[in-house]
Amino acid sequence: MQKTKSIVAILASCVAAPSFAGLDLSPVNKGLSAEEELACTVILCMASSEGYKVAECRDPIRKYFKIKAKKWHKTVQKRKNFLKLCPSETASDDMKLATLTHLYAEQAHGCDANSLNQQVERRVRREKDDNSYITHTYYRVLNKLPAFCENVYKHEYTDWKKPKNVCSSNWYDSTSWNRGSIAIAIGTKTVGYGDNAYEKTVYRYEPINKTCWINQ
Numbered sequence: 001m002q003k004t005k006s007i008v009a010i011l012a013s014c015v016a017a018p019s020f021a022g023l024d025l026s027p028v029n030k031g032l033s034a035e036e037e038l039a040c041t042v043i044l045c046m047a048s049s050e051g052y053k054v055a056e057c058r059d060p061i062r063k064y065f066k067i068k069a070k071k072w073h074k075t076v077q078k079r080k081n082f083l084k085l086c087p088s089e090t091a092s093d094d095m096k097l098a099t100l101t102h103l104y105a106e107q108a109h110g111c112d113a114n115s116l117n118q119q120v121e122r123r124v125r126r127e128k129d130d131n132s133y134i135t136h137t138y139y140r141v142l143n144k145l146p147a148f149c150e151n152v153y154k155h156e157y158t159d160w161k162k163p164k165n166v167c168s169s170n171w172y173d174s175t176s177w178n179r180g181s182i183a184i185a186i187g188t189k190t191v192g193y194g195d196n197a198y199e200k201t202v203y204r205y206e207p208i209n210k211t212c213w214i215n216q
Contacts, residue, residue, distance in 0.1 A: 043100070120140070
């Protein structure tokens with residue numbers, strides 16, 4: 001917990017009270033506005049993998065990720081401006097913390113296992129079908145950690161336990177994805193009688209694991 005204690009020391013003049021994993025989370029009014037307290041709390045909550053699990057952190061983190069603009073670069077700037085509200089005598093004066101808040105601003109989503117599992121990748125392919133081409137869409141849960149998460153994990157002021165991906169890199173067609181399972185042919189059976197009889201393929205259905213990222 002040494003790294004998270006470093007960030008706590010820097011922000012000690014802004015937040016205090018109940019703790020988890022060495023982090024003080026409950027804002028105490030020390031002459032700060034509500035927005036300043038919120039910015040400092042977000043910085044602390046996002047500094048640890050434990051932060052996303054704590055009730056006191058959920059609302060601040062949710063509000064932070066709702067900061068958006070029509071263009072991504074403007075979203076990043078708005079988030080930076082928000083995090084800078086944490087008073088200059090603490091956060092902004094420390095270069096390492098300034099680097100961390102820059103990394104936060106560039107996060108498209110949370111880097112905890114639950115947030116990663118909510119990110120769905122989509123791939124569109126044109127595939128030949130007889131004499132024509134048909135467009136098919138394939139899906140899977142985010143398969144690789146984004147660079148911005150990797151950078152947050154290894155920052156000096158964070159204490160993250162990197163989530164582990166337990167899924168394959170397979171893509172699933174839209175029918176299988178929406179159904180939540182893949183159909184695997186296991187044989188055939190005869191349907192109907194006499195001249196109306198025909199062979200029908202029999203399938204078993206294997207669930208698609210959409211909880212690919214787990215905590216270690």
